[in-house]
Amino acid sequence: MKRRDLIKYLSVAPLAGGLTGVPLNPANAASSLVKRDLIKELGLRTFINAYGVYTTHTASLMADEVLEAINSVSRKYVLYNDLQDKVGEKIAAMCHAEAAMVTSGCWSALVLGTAGILTGMDKTKVARLPDVADFERNEVILQKTHSGSYDHALTNTGIKRVFVETVEEYERAINSKTAMTWFYNEAAPWGKIGHDEWLSISKKHKIPAMVDIAADVPPVENLWKFNDMGYDVVCVSGGKAIRGPQSAGILMGRKEIIAAARLSAPPGGGNIGRGMKVNKEEVFGMYAALDRFINLDQGKEWKMWEDRANVILKAVTKVKGVKAEIFVPPIANVTPTLRISWDQTLIKLSTKDMTLNLRNGEPSIEAPKSINDAMILSVWMMQAGEEKIVAKRFTEELIKASV
Numbered sequence: 001m002k003r004r005d006l007i008k009y010l011s012v013a014p015l016a017g018g019l020t021g022v023p024l025n026p027a028n029a030a031s032s033l034v035k036r037d038l039i040k041e042l043g044l045r046t047f048i049n050a051y052g053v054y055t056t057h058t059a060s061l062m063a064d065e066v067l068e069a070i071n072s073v074s075r076k077y078v079l080y081n082d083l084q085d086k087v088g089e090k091i092a093a094m095c096h097a098e099a100a101m102v103t104s105g106c107w108s109a110l111v112l113g114t115a116g117i118l119t120g121m122d123k124t125k126v127a128r129l130p131d132v133a134d135f136e137r138n139e140v141i142l143q144k145t146h147s148g149s150y151d152h153a154l155t156n157t158g159i160k161r162v163f164v165e166t167v168e169e170y171e172r173a174i175n176s177k178t179a180m181t182w183f184y185n186e187a188a189p190w191g192k193i194g195h196d197e198w199l200s201i202s203k204k205h206k207i208p209a210m211v212d213i214a215a216d217v218p219p220v221e222n223l224w225k226f227n228d229m230g231y232d233v234v235c236v237s238g239g240k241a242i243r244g245p246q247s248a249g250i251l252m253g254r255k256e257i258i259a260a261a262r263l264s265a266p267p268g269g270g271n272i273g274r275g276m277k278v279n280k281e282e283v284f285g286m287y288a289a290l291d292r293f294i295n296l297d298q299g300k301e302w303k304m305w306e307d308r309a310n311v312i313l314k315a316v317t318k319v320k321g322v323k324a325e326i327f328v329p330p331i332a333n334v335t336p337t338l339r340i341s342w343d344q345t346l347i348k349l350s351t352k353d354m355t356l357n358l359r360n361g362e363p364s365i366e367a368p369k370s371i372n373d374a375m376i377l378s379v380w381m382m383q384a385g386e387e388k389i390v391a392k393r394f395t396e397e398l399i400k401a402s403v
């Protein structure tokens with residue numbers, strides 16, 4: 001290698017220490033990565049998140065406590081099963097459940113919880129999933145209105161979904177093949193059967209009931225509400241409002257179901273969950289995130305979100321023809337949210353173009369696609385002070401397009 005090339009190589013070599021055999025000091029490694037600016041190096045765009053907690057937008061930013069937890073344990077070994085035992089005990093106690101485990105997102109909580117119900121502690125059954133054709137029980141009942149996205153997770157176990165609409169259909173659908181019933185909390189308003197009725201029928205027939213509350217905190221009480229209500233299994237995302245690792249989640253509920261679910265999960269192989277690994281750092285990170293979230297001053301958080309929303313509302317409504325209001329979605333992403341619309345004869349800018357202009361501006365701002373000619377802005381995943389930038393950029397675009 002010519003000297004010139006070597007210098008060039010050294011300047012881009014990912015682990016310079018590796019060349020000389022000198023072990024890298026982890027602290028230096030971290031700081032040299034910061035200096036390198038990986039986002040720039042890879043040509044990526046960062047943005048102010050006015051979008052909310054969505055996987056496409058990398059959901060939430062891990063809280064400092066979570067990053068500290070991840071760093072503090074990353075240079076030590078522990079036995080994986082011991083870690084899940086201990087963290088599970090803590091999470092269960094925090095959420096009024098008998099037992100809990102950290103999963104690879106809420107999605108894998110749905111898969112593993114179902115697997116646990118199907119197999120119990122029978123290891124030959126665990127090895128046979130998703131081939132459940134001759135299992136005694138291999139059907140899951142849910143409301144038709146609750147289907148369409150996340151219920152797909154359940155089918156990874158091989159079960160057949162049975163859809164019902166009315167209480168009569170529900171009662172009729174329960175038979176000796178019914179393994180579980182499933183409720184999608186966010187869809188509660190769209191179905192004919194509410195939680196109480198749904199659960200009481202499950203209980204009457206001694207069928208375990210699972211609920212998906214992935215994105216349904218805040219309110220923080222939802223973390224224990226559904227356990228208290230009597231659901232046998234509850235599934236939550238760790239990387240949304242809780243601001244844990246994006247790929248972590250929680251499965252909690254009855255002790256024997258969680259124990260059985262773990263048979264289908266890492267560290268063991270020969271099971272359907274082997275690809276749903278959660279690394280040690282994320283298990284610790286999930287615990288730290290939950291602990292932080294439960295102990296947060298929720299009133300203060302709420303006030304902070306409201307203040308942010310008001311900063312934007314006040315700025316944009318100064319422009320003639322603009323209407324804005326703060327509303328709180330009744331279920332899922334329950335936080336102060338902005339709805340902004342404008343008279344398109346006074347301001348010649350479609351909501352679609354506003355979204356694009358915000359994205360292409362400096363700094364870039366990501367906002368969701370408009371609904372009914374109104375833009376919905378989420379403020380809770382912004383970082384401190386960013387609401388002022390959003391207020392300024394939004395207002396600039398409105399003024400620019402005013403006739």
Ligand SMILES: *Cc1c(COP(=O)(O)O)cnc(C)c1O
Nearest residue numbers: 105106107150214215237238249
């Ligand atoms: C986000 C979400 C999931 C999936 O959760 P992950 O944590 O991303 O795996 C499942 N169900 C619902 C209702 C969700 O909103």
